[in-house]
Amino acid sequence: MLLAFLMLFAGGMLVGGAWSFARSKKPWWSVVVLAVLGLVCLGVSLWRIQTG
Numbered sequence: 001m002l003l004a005f006l007m008l009f010a011g012g013m014l015v016g017g018a019w020s021f022a023r024s025k026k027p028w029w030s031v032v033v034l035a036v037l038g039l040v041c042l043g044v045s046l047w048r049i050q051t052g
Contacts, residue, residue, distance in 0.1 A: 004052060010041050
């Protein structure tokens with residue numbers, strides 16, 4: 001269960017980083033990579049919290 005909450009935190013940080021990258025006009029691919037990784041972490045963590 002602790003791992004799920006750590007992944008939730010990491011996913012939020014990655015999505016926030018993607019937002020920051022988008023606002024500072026970084027390359028589009030870096031924004032997409034961070035956003036996808038963040039959403040995957042958030043999805044896995046929410047799935048683990050519901051099933052755990």
